[in-house]
Amino acid sequence: MATNYQGTNKMITGIVFGVITFWLFAQSMVNVVPAVQEDLGVSLSILNIAISLTALFSGIFVVAAGGLADKIGRKKMTYFGLVLSIIGSLCLVLANGATLLIIGRIIQGVSAACIMPATIALMRAYFEGADRQRALSYWSIGSWGGSGVCSFAGGAIATYMGWKWIFVFSIIFALLAMVLLKDTPESKGTQQSSGPFDFTGLVVFVFTMIGLNVVITRGADFGWTSPLTIGLIVATVIGMLFFIKVETGKLHALIDFNLFKNKPYTGATISNFLLNAVGGTLVVANTYVQVGRGFTAFQSGMLSIGYLVSVLIMIRVGEKILQKSGARLPMVVGSILTAIGIGTMALTFLPDMAYIVVVFVGFILFGTGLGMYATPSTDTAVSSAPEDKVGSASGIYKMASSLGGSFGVAISAAVYGTLMHSGNIEKAASAGIIANVIFAVLALVAIMFLVPKATTVPASQKASAPTGFANPVNDSSR
Numbered sequence: 001m002a003t004n005y006q007g008t009n010k011m012i013t014g015i016v017f018g019v020i021t022f023w024l025f026a027q028s029m030v031n032v033v034p035a036v037q038e039d040l041g042v043s044l045s046i047l048n049i050a051i052s053l054t055a056l057f058s059g060i061f062v063v064a065a066g067g068l069a070d071k072i073g074r075k076k077m078t079y080f081g082l083v084l085s086i087i088g089s090l091c092l093v094l095a096n097g098a099t100l101l102i103i104g105r106i107i108q109g110v111s112a113a114c115i116m117p118a119t120i121a122l123m124r125a126y127f128e129g130a131d132r133q134r135a136l137s138y139w140s141i142g143s144w145g146g147s148g149v150c151s152f153a154g155g156a157i158a159t160y161m162g163w164k165w166i167f168v169f170s171i172i173f174a175l176l177a178m179v180l181l182k183d184t185p186e187s188k189g190t191q192q193s194s195g196p197f198d199f200t201g202l203v204v205f206v207f208t209m210i211g212l213n214v215v216i217t218r219g220a221d222f223g224w225t226s227p228l229t230i231g232l233i234v235a236t237v238i239g240m241l242f243f244i245k246v247e248t249g250k251l252h253a254l255i256d257f258n259l260f261k262n263k264p265y266t267g268a269t270i271s272n273f274l275l276n277a278v279g280g281t282l283v284v285a286n287t288y289v290q291v292g293r294g295f296t297a298f299q300s301g302m303l304s305i306g307y308l309v310s311v312l313i314m315i316r317v318g319e320k321i322l323q324k325s326g327a328r329l330p331m332v333v334g335s336i337l338t339a340i341g342i343g344t345m346a347l348t349f350l351p352d353m354a355y356i357v358v359v360f361v362g363f364i365l366f367g368t369g370l371g372m373y374a375t376p377s378t379d380t381a382v383s384s385a386p387e388d389k390v391g392s393a394s395g396i397y398k399m400a401s402s403l404g405g406s407f408g409v410a411i412s413a414a415v416y417g418t419l420m421h422s423g424n425i426e427k428a429a430s431a432g433i434i435a436n437v438i439f440a441v442l443a444l445v446a447i448m449f450l451v452p453k454a455t456t457v458p459a460s461q462k463a464s465a466p467t468g469f470a471n472p473v474n475d476s477s478r
Contacts, residue, residue: 005185007126012138014180015119018078019142020149021085021174022058022112028154032163032297033287039163042098048413049217050098050105051283052406056213057109058116059402060206063255064197066117066395073186074118074125081114082174089167089174104167112402116143117394124382124394125187130323133379137319140374141312143401152308155286155301201247201254208239209403216410220418259393264327267450268380269400271331274443275373276404278436280412281342281366285359287416288429293352303356306364314371327376328451334373335447339440341365346433348426369440380451404439411435 029036029051037047069077084107091104119139127135157166215232222229247253260266282304289295289303314334321330344362347355381397416432 005126007123007131007135010180011122011126011184012135014177014184015078015122016138016142017173017177017180018082018115018119019139021082021089021170021177022054022108022115028157028166029163032154032158032166033283034290035158035163035297036101040095040097040101042101044417045218045221046098046102048283048410048417049213050101051413052213052217052410053102053105054109054112055402055404055406055409056209057106058112059109059399059404059406060209061110061113061202062117062399062402063395064202065113066121066393066398067254068197069114069118069121069395070188073188074121075181075184075186077114077118078122078181079178081111081118082178084108084111084114085174086171087111089170092167093164095164109402113395113398116398116401120378120382120394120398122184122187126184132382133319133323133375136378136382137315137375140315140371140378143374149308152301152305155297155299159296159298196252198247198250198252198254201243201250204239204243204246205254208236208243211236211239213406213410216407216414220414255396256393259396263450264380264452265393267446268327268331268377269397270446270450271335271373271443272377272381272397273400273404274439274446275335275338275370275377276401277408277411277439278338278342278366278370279405280408280410280439281345281433281436283409284412284416284429284432284436285345288348288425288432289359292348292425292429293355303359304363306360307367310364310367311371311374312367314368315374318372319375321372322376322379326453327380328447328453330372330376331380331447331451332444334369334371334376335440335444337365337369337372339369339437339444341367341369342433342440343437346430346437348430348433408436408439 033044033047033051036042037044042050065077065081088104088107088111091100091107095101095104120136123132123135123139154163154166157163157169211232215229215236219229247255248257260269286297286300286304289300290297295303318330318334341362341364344358344365347358350358378397382394412432412435415435416428419428419431422428
């Protein structure tokens with residue numbers, strides 16, 4: 001690091017505002033599906049694609065953006081992402097049909113790909129030890145907490161001002177972030193590689209992920225046994241295998257598979273993917289209570305207010321447990337509480353008042369679990385990365401977040417939409433929500449097997465760690 005600059009609260013606030021432009025506003029669409037569908041006259045399947053596209057394109061480009069941030073500058077990349085966020089939001093404000101809606105959602109996804117890893121790397125560069133963990137907690141408040149705020153704030157804005165105002169506020173927050181980050185020095189990787197960018201890997205990855213997303217979101221419409229769907233599935237599998245083959249051992253690969261030799265990093269990344277996938281719960285639960293139970297967008301947002309409050313509170317609690325007990329305990333307990341909370345929302349056979357109570361409690365447990373998990377997971381991933389690859393490692397970690405969110409929404413919505421054809425909305429919603437319980441359980445399994453229990457690491461594991469890695473469970477900052 002070429003400067004003695006120490007991170008400030010002003011810098012943290014600017015970064016949080018930048019992160020919020022994605023999570024609070026771009027993700028607010030999970031709670032305004034009926035309003036957007038009625039206003040723009042688009043089908044539910046097209047709208048579900050538009051919702052998942054932001055996270056999908058964020059996941060596709062976030063690794064490349066993270067690596068690029070290490071080379072050209074993390075502040076510069078953050079600013080570029082904020083400009084794209086403004087452009088994407090303008091597209092949505094001006095949308096009168098599916099075209100600008102989809103274009104705007106794609107641009108917002110690319111903007112998030114630029115902002116997320118670059119801001120994590122800035123936190124790593126200018127904060128140390130407990131201060132870094134505090135800073136990452138606030139980053140998590142913007143990221144994980146933003147997903148809770150979006151359900152409430154998005155619903156309130158849509159009900160009383162119109163859903164497009166969500167993206168007007170997004171523009172305002174992006175501009176505020178740029179002002180607050182103005183005095184932050186530039187930060188770059190200490191060992192910058194002059195190798196060529198991996199365009200081959202990026203192209204293969206983009207088409208593979210888009211193909212997979214189309215299969216999930218449109219498979220039911222095309223017919224699961226239709227030649228088109230089967231062809232897309234085959235192409236996706238071939239694309240995945242080809243990507244792994246061309247990337248393995250490549251000197252300047254899009255994804256550095258050596259990062260996954262570190263078990264805690266792998267555990268944090270896999271569980272991060274799966275616990276972001278449970279975001280499909282918000283889409284199914286909010287849509288169900290509005291369509292099936294007659295709630296307004298604001299009322300459904302109020303139903304999830306416990307999620308908002310608990311996730312914001314528990315992010316700092318998770319940080320304190322991390323400092324005392326290590327990462328594994330809060331990550332395990334957080335996954336369990338998340339699974340239980342989501343499971344209660346699947347009890348759609350209950351009468352109105354009983355279901356309202358159960359869902360309200362479920363959202364509290366949901367938020368408590370994710371809040372407890374957030375900072376320990378992020379700190380585990382960041383602490384595992386060598387200095388010159390923080391942007392790349394953060395990019396892969398955030399790719400897991402974005403792709404998890406995209407496919408979680410797509411899978412949950414596909415299950416819900418497919419079963420809706422049977423005419424039983426309660427069973428359709430229950431099945432869509434249960435899919436998210438499975439994601440949370442799989443996240444728990446990944447943590448149990450990959451994140452160490454103790455604060456010391458066996459010699460055999462140290463020997464297997466890639467050169468330049470600081471194992472997070474043995475980091476002095478704990």
